[in-house]
Amino acid sequence: MVANEADPRRAAILAENLAKHGAPGVAVTVGPAERFSALPSAFDIIAADAPCSGEGMMRKEPVAVEQWSPTLIESCAAMQRSIVESLWKALKPGGFFIYSTCTFNRREDEDVARHMAEQLGAEPVALPMELFPGALPGDGAHCCRFLPGRVRGEGLFMALLRKPDGEACSKKTSKKRGTNAQRPMPSLAEFAKDHIDSAERFCVAGDSLVPRAHAEFAASLGAAVRPLSIGLRPAELKGRSLAPTHMLAMSSVLAAGSFPSAELDYASALAYLRGESLPDVPDGLPQGYFTPLWHGIPLGFAKNIGRRANNLYPDPLRLRLGADKLPASVPAPIVDL
Structure with a gap:
């Protein structure tokens, strides 16, 4: 699916909202x-x-x-x-x-x-x-x-x-714009094998994974319009290693169990969504990246550094309301079955 928005500011919001839905075969374009x-x-x-x-x-x-x-x-x-x-x-x-x-x-x-x-x-x-x-x-x-x-x-x-049958247009691609081709990110294919469900269905395109069945189309899309995002961007370089992105945490193709996880209570889940650090790291949780959960639903990523966990929830998405403005009673989770 390709979602286009002419206004760059609204396109950024569109990309953010689509990432929350977790579908990997989505592109957002601007223009x-x-x-x-x-x-x-x-x-x-x-x-x-x-x-x-x-x-x-x-x-x-x-x-x-x-x-x-x-x-x-x-x-x-x-x-x-x-x-x-x-x-x-x-x-x-x-x-x-x-x-x-x-x-x-x-x-x-x-x-x-x-x-x-x-x-x-x-x-x-x-x-x-x-x-x-x-x-x-x-x-x-x-x-x-x-x-x-x-x-x-x-x-x-x-x-x-x-559109009536038999009205095919000639398959010409624009040569006025660059192809936006990028070199594959080092080790991204190996990262995908470890953390993406059925990773063989995807191929690496720059810093993203696109469904293999649509790889040729994704390349032609980048030649014709300006893409803001194409496919799933599962990781980013942090120093010399890859760190999982929030988009991966939201993705429907995140492989179950590929990262350790920790179930949070309601108060801790709200604290995480406000961007606060998680001082109470569960016993036995290995150091490194893990997914905080609420009712089994991934909220994002955090990094266990021993005595506490660094919050990796993206700053633009964080709750800005104070604790006194949020629901005091625990809401019933809505799970799409």
Whole structure:
């Protein structure tokens, strides 16, 4: 999966949130959607949440009301048409295109979907409205609206279209940008064998691991757009040795038992998430890196140096609230089964 955000600040937040979900086969890129036209027929599904006039946000954001004008709508519609035209080239024949905005006017919604059908040959696909209780059908079975007051949350428009079979684009890659190729990090392959579940499914690309099945695509992605992260970055150099990253602790492919672990009580777990050192190291815990757990769920990494453990929880993620602002009673853990 490739997640793109044009704004660098928001892209960094996007990468942070995706790392928390632990999926190893994810790339985050930064830049305008137009760059994806250099990846012809690359994606099975494209979901484009296009910049818009923000009418669906007017209830909670006064600036959405202040900036609204008919001129803004026309400007947004032109930009949306440009975005979908570029992304359409990157969609495989037979692939699906989900177009969405957080606005309500037809010019930015149904008219853009109609432009895709008339100018790009997109085929409308009927939406299963029973899956969206409270949503209203739009102009066509492939369109629907989510309105405040009828559904939870703010406003949204969505349309589903399909690229006809047999419309493959020529497989040309951009030569204007570098390939962003990096030399493999020393010993990363050995580190992966020790700490990654089914490590043979991944290959080393610079300082990251990418699924072997998508290695060629990952290389072409770096040649066309600016990647912020590709795949899993499991370790970083600390002096002459590799130290596990927080991304590895969150990853679904961290091999069970590859690091020692220590179960924390609620108070200690909160202290760890605030970035505090762990003074009470369990007896028998070997020195070196280990994973603090809460109800068996890894929280990150720490390093046992003997009498105490250094907290390696990333500073930007640490809880800033004081202990008096956090829940006093122990919450029930939510585990995705």
